[in-house]
Amino acid sequence: MTNPLLADWDTPFGLAPFDEIADTDFAPAFDAALAEARAEVATIADNPAPPDFANTVEALEFSGRALDRVLSVFFTVAGADSNPARQELQREFAPKLAAWSSELYGNKALFARIEALWQARDTLGLAPEEVRLLLLTRRSFVRAGAALSGEAEARMRAIMARLAELGTAFTQNLLADEAGWRMELGEGDLDGLPDFVVANARAAGREAGLEAPVITLSRSLIVPFLQFSARRDLRKRAFEAWAARGAGDGETDNRGIAAEILALRRERAALLGYESFADYKLETQMAGTPGAVRDLLMAVWGPARAQAARDAEVLSAMMRDDGVNGELEPWDWRYYAEKRRQAEHDLEEAAVKPYLSLDAMIAAAFDCAHRLFGLEFRPLDVALYHPDCRAWEVTRQGRHVAVFIGDYFARASKRSGAWCSAMRGQAKRPEVQGPVVINVCNFAKGDPALLSYDDARTLFHEFGHALHQMLSDVTYESLSGTNVARDFVELPSQLYEHWLEVPEVLDTHARHVGTGAPMPEEMRDRVLAAANFDMGFQTVEYVASALVDLAFHEGAPPADVMARQAEVLAEIGMPRAIAMRHASPHFAHVFSGDGYSSGYYSYMWSEVMDADAFAAFEEAGGAFDAEQARALERHILSRGGSEEAGTLYEAFRGRMPGVAALLVGRGLVA
Incomplete structure (x- = not known):
């Protein structure tokens, strides 16, 4: 056959x-x-x-x-x-x-x-x-x-x-560590956990063939556990397992693998005549040089670290009020930050999530794409690789544009994180072909599936990548869609997140799964006001990871990646209660392939542009201004890598932006 x-x-x-x-x-x-x-x-x-x-x-x-x-x-x-x-x-x-x-x-x-x-x-x-x-x-x-x-x-x-x-x-070791750890919870271990966390933990337990609820290392399960569990001992156990992925002493230890990868990359760059792998890698990016990357990261690091220090004082005082002695630890931060968020914004995630069902947020992402670009989405009944997958035909004015596939739920067989890929890219030669685009996420499965606001933002982010693929209009597939400089590829995805923040989008789509009632206006306003909450923490954990990535590839390759990581964190004054978003043994962006090596900074480089790009809409007729939407598609989304990234952005905005808009957008301006 x-x-x-x-x-x-x-x-x-x-x-x-x-x-x-x-x-x-x-x-x-x-x-x-x-x-x-x-x-x-x-x-x-x-x-x-x-x-x-x-x-x-x-x-x-x-x-x-x-x-x-x-x-x-x-x-x-x-x-x-x-x-x-x-x-x-x-x-x-x-x-x-x-x-x-x-x-x-x-x-x-x-x-x-x-x-x-x-x-x-x-x-x-x-x-x-x-x-x-x-x-x-x-x-x-x-x-x-x-x-x-x-x-x-x-x-x-x-x-x-x-x-x-x-x-x-490296990838398979990380998957094995993530799939191989779970923490069963007894009835006395559920203190502080809202119903949705317990429900998700029970679903994870059933998937593992257990009667008890379990916490796994899926981000969609462990982060809510760290936010809500009143059991400090269990939070510590869960956090340490999460932080130790890829760092065990057994067959799945990634530390030696990471060190060998760095040494080989340095040798590869030297063979090509470059002083370092960072010099080699950044030559073709918008940033151009390691110095330009460091300047951006350090411009953000100072304000972020200062904000995190102020926040740590508040959280430490809250911990002392609870009768907990000692230092604020990484397994404490999310728990007390969540209590502070509830107190300052009167906002409980358990109350918000029923308004943010997965189906509603998919509909919201689709509706924004329709209003901005005229796209329409029709469900397809086709064979896919897993029963959880869903597919839609994407059309515009009756013309086929693309096929979009969504694979949203966490499972042990799926690597962590969220991503967008194209099974087939757009092209006009050797014959016209429409793209087949996939968004993969790791949301907790439920009936119905409910998202946190951060989950919803992830959905919009990945769909922004999908739009970059679907709206591509070039001749050659290797120039289409997201085939652009690494520090430009995150612009469409991070820009699309802004539409989730538009009040009328939430008013239309954030409806209670039980009653169908829209999210109350005062809750919506509190959700949006809290969007930048704890941004010192989020920025510090990200920038620290980006600086470690840069240091790994800029200097001599370290024999001991953990020792070099510790040196870099000490040099920048990393707060003790905040961990890197991705420690070296599970830094898949950097070590699973070359994609983000010397390039983890690119999310922030793109954020400088996305803050400025959305301002173009706000300065015009609003978030759905038709002329700006046409300009965004004409100059960026449709052009793929057919021109240099800086040329495309300047064609859209007329200039390159500075870092000020990013600091304001993150609430890091004192």
Whole structure:
């Protein structure tokens, strides 16, 4: 029988036939598709005809499509619904993909054709997007070591193969630690927990085959537990397990893996002529240099740390009033911050969540997209990779735009966090194709599923990424959607969060799941007023992680990542009661792959722009100003990576912003 991954997909919108695909199909499909990609590249490189844009750059852009299709399905299920077979396949595929990448970028004949075109680019009569594709293609080859030879080339191949293995191992170790820990709660262990936390803990217990409620290391469960549990001993136990992910002394210890990754990255950068991996990585980003990143982070660090210190004094006094002696600890902060939030804003999360059901917040995100960009969403009944997944066709004025898939609930087989990916990107050549976009979250499952305000913000954030994919309107897939500089990619997602803060959006969609009544106006106002609550804490835990990431990649690679982490935190004066958002052994952004290495700062770099970009709407006709929405789509959302990020932003706003709007937006201006 034909392998379904290699067959033509006669399915609605060309979606993967998930109900026909077995885990045993992946390896043979991968091998066949890889062989096909290798043959396609050989044909391009060995073409006796002189190089031109069509037979070299465009031909390379269109090659490997079968491999892309196989891997898009595989990595979707491996990240969101892992199992032992898929984990083994990840370990098997990683070195093969690294070897293929090295083979591709080490193809001297192919690079010679690309280089010849680059040198003659002014005489080729290329359209702007073609020039951009040529520039990025050549740059990717140069930065991958295409100009290396001999021992240096061989060493680069070995480095990339080893990095692929280590990144896979880091991810799987983290998943194992997260899936392997749980804390059962007896009846006396529920003090302070609101009904929704208890319900979610019972659901997690049932999933684990237990009668008792359990706390797992899923963020959607452990954070509410740390916020509400009156049992300080249990909060400490849970927090220490959460903080220790990837740092055990057994088979899942990620500390040595992280150290080896850093050493190999430094060697990789040196082979390419860079002083540090941070210099190499940041060269193609908006920031440009490690110094520019450090300047931004330190400009925010001072005000954030000062605010956190003021907040710590208040929380410490509250703890003493409770008769607890000693220092404020990391497992105390969220608990007392939540009590303070309730006191100062008269706001209990348990009272707010019934107004923020998952279905209502999905509808809110869709409605904003309709009002801004004219998009409409129709539910689809199609086979997907897990029963929790849902799908919609996205149209505009009756024309198909995209397929959107939502996978919202936490489960042991899903890696932590939230993300957006495209199983298929938008393109016009070699034929017109609409994108297939997935949002993956880790919300607690319930009947109905209720979100915290932070959960709702996450939903809007990931949907902002999805809009960047869905509204893309470029010729080539490698330039479409979120294929942009890392410190620009978070702009559309963080910008979209602002629409959740628009009062009329909550008035329309935040309705009680039991009664259908809208959220009371005074509750809505308190929710919005509390949006920046505890921002000193949130900013400190984030900026500390970004500074550690930068330090890891800017200097000599540390033999002991935990010792270097401690040094950096001491240098910046990290408050003892606040932990890094992502300690090194579970810093998946940085160590699962190269995506955010030297780049965790990018959320804040983008936030400087998103605060300024939303101000453009407020300065015009309001949050749904039609002219600004058209400008946002025309200059940013539709353009992908077809121009430099700074050029796109300046086309939208007329200038680049400063850090002041960010500090005001975070409430960090004294």
